[in-house]
Amino acid sequence: MxxxxxxxxxxxxxxxxxxxxxxxxxxxxxxxxxxxxxxxxxxxxxxxxxxxxxxxxxxxxHFVQLTTHPDFWRFLGNTLFLMMGIPLAIAGSLIAAILLSQDLRGGNRKVFGALVGGAVLLASVVMLTVVGAGGSAMLIVMSGLACGILLLGVLGGTTVYRTLFYVPHFTSGVAIFILWKKLYSPHTGPINAALAPLLDALGLQPPEWLTQYHWAKPALMIMSLWAAIGSNNMLLYLAGLSNVSPELHEAAEIDGASAWQKFWNVTWPQLAPVTFYIVVISVIGGLQGGFEMARAMTQGGPAGATTTLSYFIYTEGFETGRLGSASAIAWMMFLMVFVVTLGNWKFGSRYVND
Amino acid sequence: MRERRSTLHHRFLSTSALHLLLVALSLTMVLPFLWMVLTSLKPVAEVGLENWLPRKPKWDNYAEVFRVIPFARFYWNSLFVAAWVTFLTVFTSSLAAFSFARLRWPGRDKVFLLYLSTTMLPGLVTMLPNYQIMIKLGLVDTFAGLILPAGFTALGTFLLRQFMLTIPSSLDEAAEMDGASKWRIYWDIILPLSRPGVIALTIFTFIGNYHSFFWPLVMLKSVHRYTLPIGLLFFDTSRGQSTHLIMAAVTMSVLPMIVLFVVLQKYLVKGIQLGAIKG
Incomplete structure (x- = not known):
């Protein structure tokens, strides 16, 4: 027993x-x-x-060798450089969430009716003009797409836009990286084709994006921003915004606060815990990130411009076979993540308890 | 009366402006996908042209993809691996979560903290030795070698534990009075009540593994075992000039995800917001 x-x-x-x-x-x-x-x-x-x-x-x-080796610092620098996109991505998510949390039906049946009518009218005028003026097939498709999104958005509200914003993040992976590699293609890609008139007017050379040392990192950052605006962070902000108490807003309104003052003094402080969480998660992810897109789009190049720490671990451990050294880099990476996590423990509770 | 009309008027204008802004933002999100689909329908000679539209849609590109690479095979491999990982993760995590959230045993909370602290470790830390372990076990270039290391996570246990903690404990107590075993309580009461959490974990695990890249990249050697991401990378590296075919393959791998998202977004949005609740 x-x-x-x-x-x-x-x-x-x-x-x-x-x-x-x-x-x-x-x-x-x-x-x-x-x-x-x-x-x-x-x-x-x-x-x-x-x-x-x-x-x-x-x-x-290994640790001594790494810290005295210029490559380690260069690749750490690349990692941190790519992480500079994080604040932009977070701001983008916040703006998207704020736009989505507005009352998209005008708060009133009459206004909603006018919105639907206005959207139908605008869509028909645009389409008739484009088709009637003999616009190119591409212009017709583009305006058709815009009008379609407008009509769906007016009728379906937040859900429609939220879905469209979230799709880049949800599908993000090797397939999307390969798609962007083709978009960035200097001679056959649509990005340079669209930029050509502007660059010609200014007399500038078109960038070669992924194959040019100074353009490769910004190219990856632009793509990441595109995928990050509608990400989980946007959904977290949406949830956070729906928890901001309306009484506070009303009180501020009675005091005659402007929209910006209301945001800065009421909404933003209330979102502090969400923002803190998002920053911590993004920084931890950023320190470990960059491998997938670099492997699919640039192979860490040109000349190591897009080799991040995680890519460095891959080449050391799986291509060169220096397992000891690769493990040492992985543990250095852990140390950095750990410092961020410690900061989270130390300062995070301050926000959560408020 | 005039005042009310003017506020309505103001509201109409500001909401319209808002919609136009949202449409502009939506377009930037959608245009890459539009280019992807339209390019996938072009003959190779039209790929670099400024006109996005093919002169005549070439649907045969899609069939061509299956002729030049074993794309159906990649599909199947991806689904097979992701389904197994998902099953293992959800089943073992729900059992462990039940133990941490609903059972009392000495040392439980200490074990949980220790277990949870491992989520701080970058995945790369374990991958190097794991690869050597796979060589020793003879599992390199096998599906078992892909599935096993991914099937036992601390994160899934954490998510489900948080969810199970919200279920009132009076339910288990009542069942225990009626003589139900712990297994019955897990299977008949707690698991069904945790459905939203289980569904969210299922979707996330499945999607995560459908996208999984690093581990399959180092593990898989034979083309017929490639999963979709590795297959796409292989296709792009070996036939980089066939942009039209590559876009057809990309479209086919992205499209199921978009459909899945539209169908399941209710659960997803809730699950993401649930996952962020800190315990």
Missing amino acids: HSKPHRQLRLGLAFLAPNILGFLIFTIVPVALSFALAFTNWDLRLHNRFQNEPLRFIGLD
Whole structure:
């Protein structure tokens, strides 16, 4: 006969077992191994079937080598450079969420009726003009698309726009990166085709985007911004905005506050916990990010311009076979993430408790 | 009366301006996709032209994709792997979450904290040694090698635990009085009540693995085992000039996602907002 806590422990562990066993094998053991590896000279070029140098404990050598190696700092710099897009992306998400949280039906049946009527009228006038004036097929398709979105948006409200904004983020992955690689193509892509008249007028050379050292990072940042505006952050802001108490807004309105004053003094402080959460998650993601798009679009180039820390780990660990060194970079990355997380613990509770 | 008309008038104008702004923003989101679909219908000679429209839509591009690469195979591989990972994740996470949220056992909260703290580790930390483990187990270039390391996550357990904590404990107590076993309580009461959380986790895990790139990239060696992202990358690297065919392949891999999102967005939006609730 077992004691009660003993039986409870067995039961608790039994439910835990399927998950925790897999977790031990594929997470805990590798973490321990990786930590040990970071202090050894394991290198597939030294330890293979043709050559067998003894595996040695080399202490902090990898860390010393990395921090004195210019490539490490350059790739860390690339990572941080790409992360400069984060504030823009967050501001974009916030603006999108604010626009979406407005009353898109005008708050009144009469106004809504006028909106529907106005949209139908505008759409028909635009289409008739474009078709009647013999616009090109492309112009007709574009204006048709715009008018279609307008009609759907007026009738369907927030849901329609929210869906359209969220699709780039939801589908983001290798397929979208390859799509953007083609969009950026200097000679056959539509981006340079659209910019050509403007650049010609200014007498400038068209950028070669992904293949030009100074344009590659901005190109990746523009694409990331496109995918990040309608992301989860926008949804979090939408939820946050719906929690801002309307009484506060009304009080501010009675005091004669302008729209900007209302935002800055009422809405923004109330969104502080959401913003804090979003910043922390984005910074952690940014430190670890960049591999997928660089691998699919630039292969880390040109001349290493888009090689981030995660890409560096990939080349060291999986292409060169320097496992010890790659593990050391991974742990340096962990250190940076850990510092951000510590900051989150220290300052995050301040916002949440408010 | 005049005042009311003028506020209505003002409201009409400001809401119209808002709609025009939203349409402009929507267009920037949609135009890349429009170009993608239109280019996928062009013959190769028209790809670089300024006119986005094909002179005559060439639907055969889509069939051509299946002729030049084993695209159906990539599709199937992706679905197969993502479905298995999702099943493993949701099933094992819900059991573990039940243990952490609804059972009492000595040391439970300490174990949970330790377990949760591992989510701070970058995935890259585990991938290097995991690859060596896969070599030892002989699982490189197999589906099992893709599925197993992805199927046991702490994050899924965390999400479901947060959800299960919101279910009133009087339900389990009543069931226990009636002599129900813990398994029955899990299967018949807690799991059905956690449905929104389970659905959200299912969708996220599935989508995440449909997009999964790093691990399949290093694990897969034979073309017939490629998943969609790896297959697309392979297609772009080996036949980069066939922009029209690549866009057809991209369209086919993106389109199911868009349909899925439109159908499931109710659950998704809730799930994302739920995931952000901190515990």
